[in-house]
Amino acid sequence: MSTGSTVSTTYLELSQEGDGAHKFYEVTVDGLVVTVRYGRIGAAGQTQTTTFATAEKARSAAAKKVGEKVRKGYAPAVPGQRAPRSVTRRQVASAPSTARAVAPVLWRFRTGSSAFGIHVDDERCWVGNQAGDVYTLDHEGGLLARFSLPDGVKCLVADDFWIYAGCDDGRVYDLSSKLPFAAYDIAADVDIFWLDIHEGILNVSDRAGRLTVIDHEDEHQWARRSQGEHAWMVRADDRAVYHGHQRGVTAYAPDGGGELWHTLTRGGVLFGWQEDGTVYAGTTHHVVQRLSKTTGAIEATYTCDSSVYSCATSPGGRFVFAGDSASSVYCFDQDGTRLWKLGTGDGSALSMQYRDERLYLVTTAGSLVCVDASEAAIAAAQQGTVPVARDIKLAAALPTYAPATAVGAVATVAHAPTGAVVVECVQESGRMRVHVVSEGYDTSWNVQFPRAIREPGARYVVDALHAAAGGFYRVRGDIRRLL
Numbered sequence: 001m002s003t004g005s006t007v008s009t010t011y012l013e014l015s016q017e018g019d020g021a022h023k024f025y026e027v028t029v030d031g032l033v034v035t036v037r038y039g040r041i042g043a044a045g046q047t048q049t050t051t052f053a054t055a056e057k058a059r060s061a062a063a064k065k066v067g068e069k070v071r072k073g074y075a076p077a078v079p080g081q082r083a084p085r086s087v088t089r090r091q092v093a094s095a096p097s098t099a100r101a102v103a104p105v106l107w108r109f110r111t112g113s114s115a116f117g118i119h120v121d122d123e124r125c126w127v128g129n130q131a132g133d134v135y136t137l138d139h140e141g142g143l144l145a146r147f148s149l150p151d152g153v154k155c156l157v158a159d160d161f162w163i164y165a166g167c168d169d170g171r172v173y174d175l176s177s178k179l180p181f182a183a184y185d186i187a188a189d190v191d192i193f194w195l196d197i198h199e200g201i202l203n204v205s206d207r208a209g210r211l212t213v214i215d216h217e218d219e220h221q222w223a224r225r226s227q228g229e230h231a232w233m234v235r236a237d238d239r240a241v242y243h244g245h246q247r248g249v250t251a252y253a254p255d256g257g258g259e260l261w262h263t264l265t266r267g268g269v270l271f272g273w274q275e276d277g278t279v280y281a282g283t284t285h286h287v288v289q290r291l292s293k294t295t296g297a298i299e300a301t302y303t304c305d306s307s308v309y310s311c312a313t314s315p316g317g318r319f320v321f322a323g324d325s326a327s328s329v330y331c332f333d334q335d336g337t338r339l340w341k342l343g344t345g346d347g348s349a350l351s352m353q354y355r356d357e358r359l360y361l362v363t364t365a366g367s368l369v370c371v372d373a374s375e376a377a378i379a380a381a382q383q384g385t386v387p388v389a390r391d392i393k394l395a396a397a398l399p400t401y402a403p404a405t406a407v408g409a410v411a412t413v414a415h416a417p418t419g420a421v422v423v424e425c426v427q428e429s430g431r432m433r434v435h436v437v438s439e440g441y442d443t444s445w446n447v448q449f450p451r452a453i454r455e456p457g458a459r460y461v462v463d464a465l466h467a468a469a470g471g472f473y474r475v476r477g478d479i480r481r482l483l
Contacts, residue, residue, distance in 0.1 A: 007028065007030045008062075009026060009027070009028040010026065010062070010066050011024065011076065011077060011079055012024065012025045012066070012070070012074035013074065013075065013077035014069075014072070014073050014074045015041065015082060022040060022084075023039060023040055023041060024037075024039065024041050024079070025037075025038045025069045025074055026038065026045075026079075027062045027066055029059055029062045031055055032052050032058050033049060033051050033052075034049070034052065034058050034065075035048070036048045036050075039170070040169075040170050041082055041083075041084055042083065042084025043084065043170065047451075048431075048432060048451075048454075049455070049456070050427065051456060093325055094325060094326075094327055094348040094364040094365075095325060097328040097342075097343030097344065099328050099343040101343070101382050101384060101386075102343045102344075102386055103342040103343065103344055103371045103381060103386070104371060104372040104378065104381045104386045105344075105345055105346075105369055105370065105372075105389040106141075106358070106371065106372050106387060106389065106390070107140070107370050107389060107392055108346060108368070108369050108390070108391055108392065109135065109137060109391075110366055110367045110392075111135060111366045111367065111368065112129065112366055113130045114129060114350070114363075114364055114365070114366050115128065115129040115130070115350065115362035115367070116129075116130070116154060116351055117129070117134065117153045117155050117156035117165060117351065117362065118351045118360060118361075118362045118368070119158050119163060119353065120353045123138070124136045124137060124138055124139070125137045125138070125139065125360060125368060125370075126156050126163060126175075127156075127368040128155070128156050129152070129153060130152035130153065130168075131152065132148060132150060132152055133146060133147070133148060133153075134146070134149060134153060134156070135147075135368070137368070139356075139358075139370075141392045143392060143394065143398055145178075145398065145400070145401065146398050146400045146401070147173075147175055147402075148400055148402045149165060149167055149180065149402075149403065150167065150169050150171075151168040151169035152167060152168040153165050153166070153167055153168075154168060154192050154194065155194055157195060158197075159197040159198060160466075160468075161176060161466065161474075161476060162174060162176045162197075163176055164195075164197055165180075166194070166204075168192070170190070170192065171185050171186065172185075172186070172202060173403060174448075174475075176475075176476065177463075177475070177476070177477050177478050177479070178401050178478055179401060179403070179410070180401060180402070180403045181404055181452065183448060183450070184202050184214055184218050185218055186212070186214070190204060190206050190210070190212055191207040191208070192204055192205075192206055193205050193206050193207055193232050194232055194233060194234050197236075198237060199470055200448065200468045200474070201221070201254070201470065202214040202215075203241050204234065205231035205232065205245070206231060207231075208229055209225055209228050209230065209246070210223055210224065210225045210226070211225075211226060211234065211241060211243045213256065215470070216448045216468065216470055217446055217472070218451070222255075222256030224243075224250075224252055224259075226250045226262075227247040227248070227250065228245035228247030228268065229245060230245060231243055231244065231269075232244060232245075232269060232270050232271060232272075233245070233269045233270075233271060233272030233281060234272070235274040235279055237274065237293070238254065239293060240252060240253065240254060240260055240293065242274065242279045242293070244265075244269030244271075244281050245269060246269070247264060247268070248262060248264040248269065249262070249263050249265060249269060249279065249291055249296070250262045250263075251293070251296060260296075262296065263291055263296040263297070265283050265289050266283055266287050266301070267284040267286070267287065268283060268284045269281045269283055270308060270309055270310075271308065271309060271310045271311055272311075273311050273312050275316065276316075277294070278292060278299065280313065280320065282308030282309065283307070283308055284308075285307075286304045286305060286306060286307060286308065286324070287301050287303050287304065288301070288308055288311045288320060288322050288332075289301050290302075300334070300335060300336045301336055302322060302330070302332040302336050303338070304322050304324045304328075304330055305341070306324035306325045306326040306328070307324060308322050308325075309324060309349060310322070310323040310350055310352045310361075312353050312354050318333075318334055319332065319333065319339075319354070320332045320333075320334070321354060321373075323344070323348060323352055323361060324348065326348070327343055327344050329342055329343075329344055329352075329359065329371070331373070331378070340378055342381055342382075344361060344363060346363050346367045346369055347363035347364035347365035347366075348363060348364045349361040349362065349369075350362055350363060350364060354373065357372070357374040358370055358371065358372060358373055403452075404452060404479075410453050410480060410481045411478075411480045411481070412482075413461055413480045413481070413482060413483065414482075414483050415482075416438075417461070420461045420463060420464075421436060421438045421441070421461070421462050421463075421464060422437040422459055422461055422482060423435065423436050423437060423438075423447050423449065423462060423465075424436075424437050424457070424458070424459045424460075425449075425454045425457065425458045425460075426456075432454045432456065434446060434447040434460075435447060436473060437459065441465065441473070445467075445471055445472050445473055447465065447473045447474075447475065448473065448474050448475065449475065449479075453481075458481060459482040460480065460481055460482060461479070461482050462475045462478070462479050462480075463477020
């Protein structure tokens with residue numbers, strides 16, 4: 001809050017050639033309050049506000065922050081004069097299928113824009129497209145809700161109960177409750193290609209062939225540059241992070257301790273999948289290759305007729321599925337024998353997931369397609385008999401949710417409902433942390449909480465908190481501010 005004194009703002013930018021940094025840093029002093037805003041040039045960025053005991057201490061803290069950035073190469077600039085760096089959108093070609101038969105599609109939902117993101121769980125199907133829309137449907141194609149995100153969706157990933165969307169604005173949004181929020185803000189010089197989250201640890205692969213690892217509090221942990229660029233694959237588990245790029249797959253120790261193995265695949269990696277003991281890489285040279293997680297040895301090769309855009313398996317890897325650049329989908333047995341090839345009828349599958357004898361695809365045409373992958377349905381399709389696909393229509397009254405970008409965007413309550421949990425924002429060592437206040441929880445643990453709505457001393461009510469293996473809490477359900 002202003003005390004009547006003059007407000008001063010210092011705006012700095014750091015822009016390097018090629019894939020280097022392209023970010024801004026702005027410090028505003030208003031009486032006792034110092035506000036820092038930072039992020040990618042051209043984006044709104046994220047904001048942190050700190051209140052000091054005196055105006056002199058506020059000015060001193062602001063000067064220190066500016067000095068630190070100047071020493072790192074930032075320079076004074078005018079907001080808006082330097083254009084945002086373009087974000088890589090995956091340019092893909094999709095030719096007509098050469099398969100003689102079309103897959104038995106049960107239903108199809110056209111999202112209106114090319115789609116990469118897919119996740120299917122026990123209750124629903126998720127699809128995210130390049131327009132920034134994420135839709136949820138039940139397994140029979142019933143539309144449930146829409147999330148409207150600020151930029152194109154690169155991918156959707158799950159981590160236990162939580163669903164995350166990696167977007168072209170450089171943020172990763174938590175979609176686990178009605179109010180989506182930015183859980184991670186990727187460094188401004190990282191052009192996200194794909195991501196995975198394991199036990200709250202975010203793993204990001206990018207255009208430059210880098211792997212960046214970030215903890216649950218959105219703090220950088222470590223980074224590595226693999227041997228090849230264009231890293232479209234990253235998968236993670238307790239034993240390693242598996243990074244796929246133009247020169248194969250590299251496994252790194254989860255703590256950043258170094259490379260565990262590197263395997264040169266047949267062609268650059270375009271997609272990755274994992275099971276308990278193996279990792280699968282779909283490549284430009286028409287194959288999916290199965291690699292041992294322990295040694296990196298190639299255990300099997302599954303040959304398609306065009307570049308492989310996506311792959312998936314049934315539980316345990318009994319069946320391996322692949323989608324190619326020519327609008328076909330394949331099924332192989334575990335050892336590599338091709339069992340069938342069918343046309344998708346709706347473009348090339350950019351991502352896929354198998355569940356309960358159904359294969360779910362998202363395509364270059366922007367559709368979420370549900371294929372009956374049972375043996376009987378496939379056998380009938382190979383003979384030319386397929387069901388009439390149901391086209392799911394977009395309902396005008398579909399509930400739509402957008403991210404909260406400011407404190408005022410969050411609903412308020414006067415009292416915490418019975419069973420709800422109260423958390424509080426506190427300043428610790430120059431950072432805004434969130435700790436649980438309600439009894440029965442470890443108050444020393446941090447809470448993964450949206451930065452955009454943090455405010456010193458503010459208390460919030462959440463439906464529930466779940467403990468994560470990394471020693472922090474995750475929010476489950478809606479967030480409301482406690483008056």
